[in-house]
Amino acid sequence: MSYCNLQADCEKCFGLCCVALYFSATEGFPVNKDAGKPCINLQDDFRCSVHNNLKKKGLKGCIAYDCIGAGQRVSQVTYGGHDWKQNPESAKQMFDVFIIMRQLHEMLWYLEEALTLKSEHNMKDKLNVMINEIEHLTLLSADSLIELDLGARRVGVNTLLLHTSELVRKKVKSNQMNSLKGKKTLGSGLDLMGSDLRKKDLRGANLSGAYLIAADLRGVDLSFADFIGADLRDANLSGANLTNSIFLTQGQINTAKGDINTKLPKKLTKPMYWQK
Known part of the structure; x- marks a missing residue:
């Protein structure tokens, strides 16, 4: 290690x-800011003055x-x-x-x-x-x-x-890829924005680079699904099983929605603002 x-x-x-x-307000940062210029919320002691209120202020870029x-x-x-x-x-x-x-x-x-x-x-x-x-x-x-x-x-x-x-x-023996038949799934960045994926078998699916913004993944078993580089902003993971998902980061989880029934890998933690 x-x-x-x-x-x-x-x-x-x-x-x-x-x-x-570089910051962009449209991407969930406080304001548009050039690289090399301090954020308006950065204090003299290098601390963020609004760190405890990022969610309330809608600063998803900072959260992620x-x-x-x-x-x-x-x-x-x-x-x-x-x-x-x-x-x-x-x-x-x-x-x-x-x-x-x-x-x-x-x-x-x-x-x-x-x-x-x-x-x-x-x-x-x-x-x-x-x-x-x-x-x-x-x-x-x-x-x-x-x-x-x-x-x-x-x-x-x-x-x-x-x-x-x-x-x-490859070890996942299921028909998960049949549910995405006809789409390029290997590192192609699938566009699944806003899609209802609750009836899809995504065990072992390659979701690397996928656009899953606001996708409905409630209750979906995502065991061994590859999430490297996937965009999970506002994706609904309530009740989803991500215990054995691979290449899933805390930053991705922080931008998604979930609840007490969402199962995450041991190394990741549920955001405090998720539904109870």
Whole structure:
């Protein structure tokens, strides 16, 4: 397993996600904001002034975003605890490095998830090798991180993740794909926005990159369904079984609707604002 902390620790971060990223009000952020400009809600101590009211204010973009631990990594390791306010000359580089580190942490998160899945030993060996390689990259200096060719790394990682997904889903003996017959399902980003999927057998389905915005998935068994990159904003997961779903993130869950009967993987938690 990775030695990197892949959970965000805002107490150890310099509010990087609230500065480095471009914001769009239409995507659930406070206002339209250029990359490199602090959010209007970022305080001098790098805390968010409306953090406890994100749901009430409809800030779904803020709720969904997860730096996967990249924020504190850049703040405390790459830059040794020196923030961008104290060193404004390094601010732009720090923001660029944060975006790169976030991508590296995302790769590590998915690779570790793949390791927990039941696949062949040869695949686990390949995953461990890739994890070690990516971890080494997170230790590079800021200058070296800026020079990284992330595209080439991501191709290798995606190949391993896709193979792992295929091996896991292949074991699900059902007719789930018949319900989507005629559609391209392998990494094609299915458009299922607003669809009523309650009568579909989606066990082991490939929903990677799927647009599931406002889709009705109430009571659906989503065991071993692949959700990597899927958009679950306002998808209704009430009573759905996602216990064994793969490549499902907390950020995706935070943007969806659910209730006390929704079953999630052990590593994920139900949002406090879900229906009781």
